[in-house]
Amino acid sequence: MPPIIKINDAKDHVGQVVTVRGWLKRKTGKGKINFLRVRDGSGIFQAVAFRPNLGDEKFAKVKSLTTESSIILTGEIKADERAPGVPGGYEMDIQEIEIVQLAEPYPIAPKEHGAEFLLDNRHLWLRSDRQWAIQRVRATVIRAIRDWLDEHDFLNVDTPILTPAAGEGTTTLFEIDYHGQPAYLAQTGQLYNEANIFAFGKVYCFGPTFRAEKSKTRRHLQEFWMVEPEIAFCHLDELLEIEEQFVSYIVQRTLAERANELKLLGRDTSKLENVTPPFPRLRYDDAVTMINEAAAAGVTVPPKDEPLTPIEWGDDFGAPHETYIASQFDRPVFVTHYPTAAKAFYMEPDPDRPEVCLSADLLAPEGYGEITGGSERMSEPEKLLAAIHAQGLPEEAFDWYLDLRKYGSAPHSGFGLGVERTVAWLTGVKNVREAIAFPRVLGRITP
């Protein structure tokens, strides 16, 4: 029996007769020759059926194949520059064919489809070249995240998804019934991370988070994955150094390990090769000045080339403002020292200027927006309690959180990185819903 190989390994079997198990993506051909584009999950290659070699009976079997039929092919691997695929350049000269199942007419055609149709057929859409490549990039991003953190002494301590109270406010939580008691799906693990650092020093949690925001934009999901590192005895400047090392590692490792997938996606990787430390740092004050100067000069921003609108000090940036700022740099840029009033209650105010806080958002280039958000946390119990009151939050819900400031409080900092936004940026896809296998977007829960 010939060995069963993965398409991705075809290059190691040139001249050998091997077996491949997979699915037919597409079939083209002429009277005596048929070309089968075959995928097996590891890669995509072409198998050639030539009637004089194969015989009429087996050739008729090949001709009967429908798109997405599951098949087992045996034949000789040949190197051929004309052979398309991923990685490409190798094809099989078919000698034997077994049809495992002849697929029914497949709804997804090799042409353009609308977003609604594709999302309705997400379970099938995942088989398409681009979606396959995106998910493989995602897996590498996730692995890079874990490897970097594990290798830099961060302990993975995961935080609960079922939670009793809001992390940042009650308006965007999914409420569920916890045995008769209201509970909420977590929108962040950060408060628990802050408990964990006092036990473990440096920690991260990594999992899905949930936001019931009525947001229907290409950057929003109801359920998305976030990694949140948190570090004890860490100030903002040290946090930024960690973040730029971390993000650069993720980008460079993806470039190294997923070159084929990025090529298939048509990604211009030259823009990603720039992503090395240090990243530029921009204070909120200076960002506002930049935006207002550009707005006065009539600068427009993609994707719709609408004019940039001026903003007032104290406003948070809109998506066009982020896009403009990011476009001024050749790698991700930190925007730091946002107005305290615009940010979450737990962020430490700047001791020299309490109206701004020790926060930092990292804006990805090319309009992909905020990929991390982080800050130094408030470490003094009195200040934290005052901030909770100022936000009108219920003090009793934060009893344990306040405890952390009573028993060996220390300066500490952390950030969250959104996996789907990062994957969308690296792959160049326009909408984050393509960066997760089964996206939960507003108004959709299936498939």
Added chain:
RNA sequence: UCCACCGUAGCUCAAUUGGCAGAGCAGCCGGCUGUUAACCGGCUGGUUCCUGGUUCGAGUCCAGGCGGUGGAGCCA
């Protein structure tokens, strides 16, 4: 919640001033020895989102509803 746009074959779209509902792709049949979303010939395929209205006549105009896409706010 608000704003804009859209809804016609399995899919992507067309249909002049309100006047016979059409094309490409997919599917099926046939042809073709190197195809890259092949090509050539033929066939099949319709609750024009729903309800009501105007009209001799509505895919087209009007009203209401439903659904979708993008954006705002908010965020990763």
